[in-house]
Amino acid sequence: SKRYSITLLPGDGIGPEVIYVAKNVLNLAGSLEGIEFNFQEMPMGGSALDLVGVPLPDETLLAAKKSDAVLLGAIGGYKWDKNEKHLKPETGLLQLREGLEVFANLRPATVLPQLVDASTLKKEVAEGVDVMVVRELTGGIYFGKPRGFGTNEDGEEIGFNTEVYATYEVDRIARVAFETARKRHGKLCSVDKANVLEASMFWRKRVIAIAAEYPDVELSHMYVDNAAMQLVRNPKQFDTIVTNNIFGDILSDEASMITGSIGMLPSASLGSSGPGLFEPIHGSAPDIANQDKANPLATVLSAAMLLKYGLGEENAAKRIENAVLDTLNKGFRTGDIYSAGNKLVGCKEMGEEVLKSV
Amino acid sequence: SKRYSITLLPGDGIGPEVIYVAKNVLNLAGSLEGIEFNFQEMPMGGSALDLVGVPLPDETLLAAKKSDAVLLGAIGGYKWDKNEKHLKPETGLLQLREGLEVFANLRPATVLPQLVDASTLKKEVAEGVDVMVVRELTGGIYFGKPRGFGTNEDGEEIGFNTEVYATYEVDRIARVAFETARKRHGKLCSVDKANVLEASMFWRKRVIAIAAEYPDVELSHMYVDNAAMQLVRNPKQFDTIVTNNIFGDILSDEASMITGSIGMLPSASLGSSGPGLFEPIHGSAPDIANQDKANPLATVLSAAMLLKYGLGEENAAKRIENAVLDTLNKGFRTGDIYSAGNKLVGCKEMGEEVLKSV
Numbered sequence: 059s060k061r062y063s064i065t066l067l068p069g070d071g072i073g074p075e076v077i078y079v080a081k082n083v084l085n086l087a088g089s090l091e092g093i094e095f096n097f098q099e100m101p102m103g104g105s106a107l108d109l110v111g112v113p114l115p116d117e118t119l120l121a122a123k124k125s126d127a128v129l130l131g132a133i134g135g136y137k138w139d140k141n142e143k144h145l146k147p148e149t150g151l152l153q154l155r156e157g158l159e160v161f162a163n164l165r166p167a168t169v170l171p172q173l174v175d176a177s178t179l180k181k182e183v184a185e186g187v188d189v190m191v192v193r194e195l196t197g198g199i200y201f202g203k204p205r206g207f208g209t210n211e212d213g214e215e216i217g218f219n220t221e222v223y224a225t226y227e228v229d230r231i232a233r234v235a236f237e238t239a240r241k242r243h244g245k246l247c248s249v250d251k252a253n254v255l256e257a258s259m260f261w262r263k264r265v266i267a268i269a270a271e272y273p274d275v276e277l278s279h280m281y282v283d284n285a286a287m288q289l290v291r292n293p294k295q296f297d298t299i300v301t302n303n304i305f306g307d308i309l310s311d312e313a314s315m316i317t318g319s320i321g322m323l324p325s326a327s328l329g330s331s332g333p334g335l336f337e338p339i340h341g342s343a344p345d346i347a348n349q350d351k352a353n354p355l356a357t358v359l360s361a362a363m364l365l366k367y368g369l370g371e372e373n374a375a376k377r378i379e380n381a382v383l384d385t386l387n388k389g390f391r392t393g394d395i396y397s398a399g400n401k402l403v404g405c406k407e408m409g410e411e412v413l414k415s416v
Numbered sequence: 417s418k419r420y421s422i423t424l425l426p427g428d429g430i431g432p433e434v435i436y437v438a439k440n441v442l443n444l445a446g447s448l449e450g451i452e453f454n455f456q457e458m459p460m461g462g463s464a465l466d467l468v469g470v471p472l473p474d475e476t477l478l479a480a481k482k483s484d485a486v487l488l489g490a491i492g493g494y495k496w497d498k499n500e501k502h503l504k505p506e507t508g509l510l511q512l513r514e515g516l517e518v519f520a521n522l523r524p525a526t527v528l529p530q531l532v533d534a535s536t537l538k539k540e541v542a543e544g545v546d547v548m549v550v551r552e553l554t555g556g557i558y559f560g561k562p563r564g565f566g567t568n569e570d571g572e573e574i575g576f577n578t579e580v581y582a583t584y585e586v587d588r589i590a591r592v593a594f595e596t597a598r599k600r601h602g603k604l605c606s607v608d609k610a611n612v613l614e615a616s617m618f619w620r621k622r623v624i625a626i627a628a629e630y631p632d633v634e635l636s637h638m639y640v641d642n643a644a645m646q647l648v649r650n651p652k653q654f655d656t657i658v659t660n661n662i663f664g665d666i667l668s669d670e671a672s673m674i675t676g677s678i679g680m681l682p683s684a685s686l687g688s689s690g691p692g693l694f695e696p697i698h699g700s701a702p703d704i705a706n707q708d709k710a711n712p713l714a715t716v717l718s719a720a721m722l723l724k725y726g727l728g729e730e731n732a733a734k735r736i737e738n739a740v741l742d743t744l745n746k747g748f749r750t751g752d753i754y755s756a757g758n759k760l761v762g763c764k765e766m767g768e769e770v771l772k773s774v
């Protein structure tokens with residue numbers, strides 16, 4: 059039987075609860091497909107800060123790098139919100155992405171027929187939405203230098219950052235995006251602000267250059283302000299979107315809210331080689347932590363992405379995806395996706411129901 | 417009687433059609449309030465490129481600076497899309513904003529009861545939405561230096577921009593935003609990415625410092641990704657939003673699309689002194705230009721903002737606002753906001769109907 063080692067990073071808030079469920083689901087789906095997992099839990103985020111004083115301990119990064127894939131719950135919370143930058147849980151997450159070199163962040167935003175009412179958009183606008191946002195994750199203004207604080211020529215205090223992309227950075231994310239679009243409906247929309255920013259003009263130039271390798275994929279370009287509008291006006295026009303780190307942060311969150319069920323949405327962050335990082339797109343929700351109220355399905359679906367994109371175990375991934383759909387079809391709902399006529403369950407019970415269908 | 421000189425910049429696409437209507441409405445509303453206007457039409461955008469080879473001729477900027485207020489139609493079009501940066505219509509607009517030093521861009525996104533069905537959001541989510549986005553307009557990554565193209569240490573080609581804010585820039589836009597919130601419902605939400613960007617940490621620090629001058633305004637902070645979600649989830653939670661140039665570009669367009677009627681939305685760009693710049697938030701819509709299909713109401717309402725914010729002529733402004741509401745109440749609709757049971761009219765007829773109600 060095959061063996062994989064998985065680093066689990068439960069993190070903060072509802073993180074441990076949802077990771078607990080996903081681990082059980084992984085174990086069962088794996089065993090049914092002849093796969094064994096070796097799980098190692100490591101501290102990260104606010105809980106690592108409390109434990110050892112840094113948001114990403116060296117041991118955690120090392121364990122993550124040595125494993126076959128990394129599953130993260132969620133990080134952050136009010137408690138650490140006022141921390142200095144290098145002591146923020148978020149900084150640990152950025153260090154993890156950089157350390158694993160996972161430059162490609164895949165964020166599906168899908169409206170499931172069972173949950174179309176959860177969207178704030180009209181039914182006819184929301185139903186059938188199935189967008190994949192491919193976000194560049196280890197470059198751009200998040201990591202660009204110079205950055206910091208200083209004074210300008212007039213002696214005024216300033217704060218500054220650098221948005222910068224190099225050829226290899228755009229080329230590799232563009233290739234991931236074209237490959238992704240090819241496996242979906244063959245349409246890729248590159249989002250930038252090339253009417254104003256040089257970094258975007260450069261981005262567009264490289265995306266167009268890489269497009270020559272994918273003549274079967276239909277490429278279009280859209281300005282970021284228009285994309286933010288079009289996601290509200292008619293999200294169904296999009297198949298795959300590729301964009302930079304900061305625009306991807308904004309647009310993928312907007313797209314996920316359009317589905318109305320961010321408690322359902324997974325993500326995968328992939329590099330050229332080495333382990334991928336898989337996590338729900340929702341946050342640590344400290345207000346409902348330890349109350350058995352969290353929706354574990356985004357993390358369970360992240361585990362499915364881990365199997366599919368991280369390990370190439372498509373069958374085990376399909377088992378999990380189908381189990382989630384079955385569980386929804388049976389009417390089980392956590393509070394965030396509850397609607398009249400369904401069965402309200404907690405995090406644990408939702409996990410048990412999914413296990414029954416794996 | 418009072419006299420004001422107004423620079424009209426019809427621009428491209430539907431720009432001339434909507435400016436024509438707004439000019440007539442201004443003339444009538446003014447004459448009824450004892451105000452006379454001296455209009456001067458100047459070339460700008462693509463039409464200026466065709467005429468004299470630059471998107472903002474010196475004469476146009478000079479005329480704008482000497483006038484009491486500037487009313488712009490719209491700029492841009494397919495024809496000039498591939499132009500080099502300094503020959504793009506958009507570059508002319510950025511030069512105009514910089515030249516007039518209009519650092520504060522006010523963008524209301526209001527859902528009128530008459531048009532609530534035009535939103536893609538569910539009625540209960542859309543109705544009553546009334547957000548004012550105060551966008552910093554002459555700083556940040558739009559204007560920051562260094563910017564351009566080059567090579568990195570590895571000899572790779574790069575494209576780069578600088579996001580930078582100085583104390584005086586944040587302070588002055590924050591003051592405009594607090595003043596604006598004070599005249600509305602007393603709530604200001606400052607949007608940034610202070611968990612990642614130094615420029616945002618600096619922004620937040622200065623906004624908090626200025627807040628001391630406005631103890632009556634309730635200040636909150638939100639990350640830009642969350643703001644993009646919350647605008648979809650529950651736009652009614654917002655009163656006034658203040659944010660930087662690029663985040664404001666994205667969020668104000670998202671907010672405007674949430675109303676479902678961007679053909680209705682005006683904007684005002686104001687400096688510390690000197691003439692303000694007033695323009696509809698919609699684009700030049702080349703596909704419907706010269707077909708008498710454009711909705712002139714965003715420009716008519718921009719003329720109302722010109723009277724109110726630019727000239728302090730509240731009575732004449734109210735006349736125009738009321739005339740627009742009357743015209744909608746009578747059921748007149750251009751194609752973009754048409755729904756069954758109403759009267760479909762073109763740009764000119766809509767203008768004539770508004771004139772009847774001024």
Ligand SMILES: CC(C)[C@H](C(=O)O)[C@@H](O)C(=O)O
Binds near residue numbers: 148149151307611
């Ligand atoms: C927590 C934060 C640093 C992070 C980001 O901005 O990338 C988050 O918003 C995300 O999208 O994963």
Ligand SMILES: CC(C)[C@H](C(=O)O)[C@@H](O)C(=O)O
Binds near residue numbers: 506509
């Ligand atoms: C045309 C473009 C340069 C402009 C901007 O990005 O500011 C537009 O999108 C706007 O919001 O007025």
